[in-house]
Amino acid sequence: MKDMVCIVCPVGCRISVDEENDYSVIGNKCPKGATYGKKELTFPTRTITSTVKIKNAIHNRLPIKTSTEIPKNMIFDIMRELNKLEVSSPIKVGDVVLKNILNTGADIIATRDM
Numbered sequence: 001m002k003d004m005v006c007i008v009c010p011v012g013c014r015i016s017v018d019e020e021n022d023y024s025v026i027g028n029k030c031p032k033g034a035t036y037g038k039k040e041l042t043f044p045t046r047t048i049t050s051t052v053k054i055k056n057a058i059h060n061r062l063p064i065k066t067s068t069e070i071p072k073n074m075i076f077d078i079m080r081e082l083n084k085l086e087v088s089s090p091i092k093v094g095d096v097v098l099k100n101i102l103n104t105g106a107d108i109i110a111t112r113d114m
């Protein structure tokens with residue numbers, strides 16, 4: 001059994017996942033917790049929210065996020081790529097500032113106008 005906290009919603013249920021019983025989950029108050037618990041032990045993923053450098057704008061960092069979840073074990077590689085990235089104003093919320101980062105299938109999306 002693996003104990004963890006479900007991070008899908010603010011309730012934060014304490015769940016237990018049984019790896020030896022098809023990743024069955026107990027302690028979840030809704031079905032999303034069962035899906036999360038199984039996925040967390042078999043193929044954990046995360047959405048990255050961060051900032052990248054921007055030129056000619058009112059601030060020097062642009063808030064961004066990944067368009068889809070990326071494998072959790074690639075977070076540090078992706079953060080290194082984001083540290084190298086520099087975009088130029090004007091940028092609109094929803095603009096793709098980098099496509100298919102590290103072949104994950106996830107684009108990097110601006111989360112505000114700047």
Ligand code: SF4
Pocket residue numbers: 006007008009010011012013027028029030031032033034
């Ligand atoms: S199991 Fe359901 S209610 Fe509990 S934290 Fe996860 S999503 Fe929220």
